[in-house]
Amino acid sequence: MASTYTPPVQLLIDELGRLPGVGPKSAQRIAFHLLKIPADDVNRLAEAIIDAKKRVRFCERCFNVADSTLCPICNDDARDSSLVCVVEESRDIVALEKTGEFRGRYHVLLGAMSPLEGIGPEDLKIRELVARIEPEGIEEVILCTNPNTEGEVTAMYLARLLKPIGLKVTRIASGLPVGGDLEYADELTLGRALEGRRSVED
């Protein structure tokens, strides 16, 4: 498709369009919004992005966002290291922590299996999860991937990988809205879902 905008505008639209959840139409809208607002506002946004990118990194152990090598949860010795909850994104940890039900540690996959988006098991932090089992003495893994197709499939994959190693593998209980995101589940539902987790059959 031939571009109808001058190169800097088109470049901005293209870059915005690569963000998750931003389609071509929204990318256009955001771009023109940015061009309209005062330069100060744009600078603040640009700085916030650059600053966050510079200062925030992923925890070396669990891939949660962190401001040093380890995230606060991995640094907390009071947490039960034999129990690990596997999630897709850091934001899911925030949702689960709010329930106050979980005293173990986490592991962030940084996504879910989705051939359409070109994401296979090798693109997720699965090898890194397996590497944690021995040194940390992990005994139980709770699969808290999202209750949608990709999340379910990722959980099945992990169950097939982890059960033969002799781990107890449980899946967060349903009762979560099907097709949903953990992020949008309320605390009560999530708390109940954690408590009611069940062993995964294959």
Next chain:
Amino acid sequence: MIVSRLELIDFRNYSEASFDLTEGTTVVLGDNGQGKTNLAEALAYLATLTSFRGAPGDALVRVGTDQGIIRATVRHDDGRESLIEAELRAVGRNRVQVNRQKLQRVRDLLGTVRVTVFSPDDLIIVKGGPGERRRFMDDTLVTLATKYDAIRLEMDRIVKQRNTLLKQAQKAGHRELPTDIEVTLDVWDAKFSEIADQFGYARATLVSRIAPMVQEAYEHLAGVASPIELRYEPEWRRTGLKAALTAARGDDVRRGVSTVGPHRDELDVTINGLPGRTHASQGEQRTLALALRLAGHRLATERIGSAPVLVLDDVLSELDDGRARALLGHLPDGQVVITTASELPPAARADRIIRIAAGTIVPGD
């Protein structure tokens, strides 16, 4: 449940029109091209959130405007009323409000308004390819329980994901698949089977329930007893999809697509022992299509204990006199909306007649 009032703003050729529908039979009279099918489409949209003509969303918004509204007052059997408002945007997301409360997801509306439409295009159910008959089964399932809408969407998604994976495997091109792809395929197959087995069972149950109803409706319309058979017996259901996928894997990888599963099923419809699609006359096919729709309508009425709105769009243009009289003289209980370009035969007892021309209601009567 009935729709007592339907208001259209910038929907298709209506800039603003509002229809007071009776709880009995409303006849909408208008020449060709005046907005009869558009009205039927608006009613059906509230039930399915899609155009029954398969039109894309932006085609529903009146040309030259960027937003259309379908507003309906619905009276439930217990006497409660709800106001449903669907805002259709030419660009961007649609919105739905029920009693002025915005629904979080537009699809949460499904199940609130129930509509059965029969239109001349339905001939395709009998005459078209297997996909048309799958769509008939699945649309009917959704009218029985809205969960089938989610299941159908999930199945489509799984097939797309699996086909993408198969294309990757195809490209890898080894005689032996890399274990990574093999295991990934295994889990997608497991997920696919889980949901397909459920869905196949639902289709089979549906078909066995409506078969006698189709027979009855056909006999009534045609006035002759022609044996009709509906057969939904996909090979994979004998073993469950899991085993069938395992058996088909080599083939699937070679071709890069999922060759078995509910997305490939056929519903065989035979009349007098011959396939309706290839052997029945045009008149028989039309009657059969109508009988299928009426059977779906009857099943939905019996299962839910309340009739969907029955919309018959332009049926007189296609049915011969005898069949038209048989249909209109014995309409099922519940609310009915009939659109027509010519006056109805007296056998159809119209409780209200609304005349339309160029997207407006013609005052009078």
